[in-house]
Amino acid sequence: MQPKQAADKMTESEIEAFRRDLLDWYDRHRRTLPWRAGPAQTADPYHVWLSEIMLQQTVVAAVIPFFLKFVDKWPTVHDLAAADQQDVMDAWAGLGYYSRARNLHKCAQVIAHEYNGVFPQVPAELKKLPGIGDYTSAAITAIAFDRPATVIDGNVDRVISRYFAITEPLPDSKPQIRQYAGMLSEARADRPGDFAQAMMDLGATICTPKSPKCILCPLSGSCKGHESGIHQTLPHKKAKPQKPTRYGYIYWITDRNGRVLCHRRPPEGLLGGMTGLPTSEWGEDIENIKHFLHSDQNAPVKTKAQVRHVFTHFNLMLDGYLIDIKENRVEFPEDYYWVSRKNMQNIEMPTVFKKFVRLML
DNA sequence: TACACGTGGCT
DNA sequence: TAGCCAAGTGT
Numbered sequence: 077m078q079p080k081q082a083a084d085k086m087t088e089s090e091i092e093a094f095r096r097d098l099l100d101w102y103d104r105h106r107r108t109l110p111w112r113a114g115p116a117q118t119a120d121p122y123h124v125w126l127s128e129i130m131l132q133q134t135v136v137a138a139v140i141p142f143f144l145k146f147v148d149k150w151p152t153v154h155d156l157a158a159a160d161q162q163d164v165m166d167a168w169a170g171l172g173y174y175s176r177a178r179n180l181h182k183c184a185q186v187i188a189h190e191y192n193g194v195f196p197q198v199p200a201e202l203k204k205l206p207g208i209g210d211y212t213s214a215a216i217t218a219i220a221f222d223r224p225a226t227v228i229d230g231n232v233d234r235v236i237s238r239y240f241a242i243t244e245p246l247p248d249s250k251p252q253i254r255q256y257a258g259m260l261s262e263a264r265a266d267r268p269g270d271f272a273q274a275m276m277d278l279g280a281t282i283c284t285p286k287s288p289k290c291i292l293c294p295l296s297g298s299c300k301g302h303e304s305g306i307h308q309t310l311p312h313k314k315a316k317p318q319k320p321t322r323y324g325y326i327y328w329i330t331d332r333n334g335r336v337l338c339h340r341r342p343p344e345g346l347l348g349g350m351t352g353l354p355t356s357e358w359g360e361d362i363e364n365i366k367h368f369l370h371s372d373q374n375a376p377v378k379t380k381a382q383v384r385h386v387f388t389h390f391n392l393m394l395d396g397y398l399i400d401i402k403e404n405r406v407e408f409p410e411d412y413y414w415v416s417r418k419n420m421q422n423i424e425m426p427t428v429f430k431k432f433v434r435l436m437l
Numbered sequence: 438t439a440c441a442c443g444t445g446g447c448t
Numbered sequence: 449t450a451g452c453c454a455a456g457t458g459t
Binding site: 127128129130131132133134135136138139173175176179206207208209210211212215227229230231232272273276279280285286316319 | 453454
Binding site: 134137174175285287317 | 438440441442443444445446447448
């Protein structure tokens with residue numbers, strides 16, 4: 077194995093120039109965001125934490141309405157801790173990665189009950205909390221408390237990879253990136269929160285994955301990737317395995333009163349804890365998929381409705397079926413329950429189920 | 438280390 | 449249209 081290439085050292089004046097150029101740019105072009113403190117204002121740790129959880133693998137535009145809804149419903153961490161888990165899951169429906177919502181609620185309870193409502197300020201303490209890892213612990217330390225921390229997200233990966241022209245593919249280049257990012261931010265008391273946010277704003281608005289706007293970039297004059305013309309191709313990434321497609325059936329099951337059968341999904345795993353509609357198992361071989369409910373009395377009737385949905389690691393294709401329950405004697409497990417047709421459009425559920433509900437209503 | 442885990446916007 | 453990608457974490 078090749079020895080890891082050591083990060084080239086920057087001189088102290090080069091580091092200071094980088095930080096000054098970036099922070100000057102940030103002072104002129106910082107984005108106004110609902111959770112972000114204004115210049116010279118103090119951030120609310122609850123808002124910073126909540127926004128950072130929502131922003132994990134999620135774009136700012138998608139987060140804003142959810143953030144506003146959450147702080148409106150639960151203005152403090154105590155309010156969130158006291159909320160019903162189901163209300164939190166429902167409020168999160170549509171934002172994705174639902175384990176974040178479960179961990180958010182758990183974390184609020186730990187903060188409220190074991191930390192007296194006060195967030196810890198250092199990464200090592202923050203990382204003990206559910207849903208908070210390397211990135212989020214550093215981000216809260218820097219942004220909420222303006223303490224030095226090395227904040228590395230996908231934006232920082234890209235900015236650093238390009239600025240230092242790192243050609244080793246991610247994630248193998250992570251140690252190098254961490255070394256460079258640390259060199260620029262570790263133990264530097266001058267505006268740690270603004271520096272972290274400036275790096276991410278730069279990555280989100282200037283040093284974008286496609287068509288970076290180098291002409292507007294405060295760092296282009298010293299960017300090694302720009303100098304050698306390879307910036308657009310960076311960061312290199314290891315090839316991802318191909319996504320399989322899974323198939324299955326989804327059901328619109330109605331009773332004599334026109335009610336529709338819904339399903340509370342098990343707490344862990346895909347879409348865990350969320351409300352959905354009944355489906356069969358999902359598999360790559362449709363021939364081997366059995367219907368969820370099948371009897372002579374209640375035979376599934378195929379519809380034209382189909383649901384296609386893309387998950388992170390597989391594509392899904394569901395064929396819609398109608399089942400009309402003629403006898404009220406049919407018993408379902410406890411996690412299935414009836415909802416009036418009128419209320420179906422108000423039930424909060426993940427997008428894959430919303431798609432089917434829209435087709436059927 | 439590698440994989441599970443959502444969604445919507447952009448190209 | 450299909451693939452890429454986004455302020456990652458947990459196991």
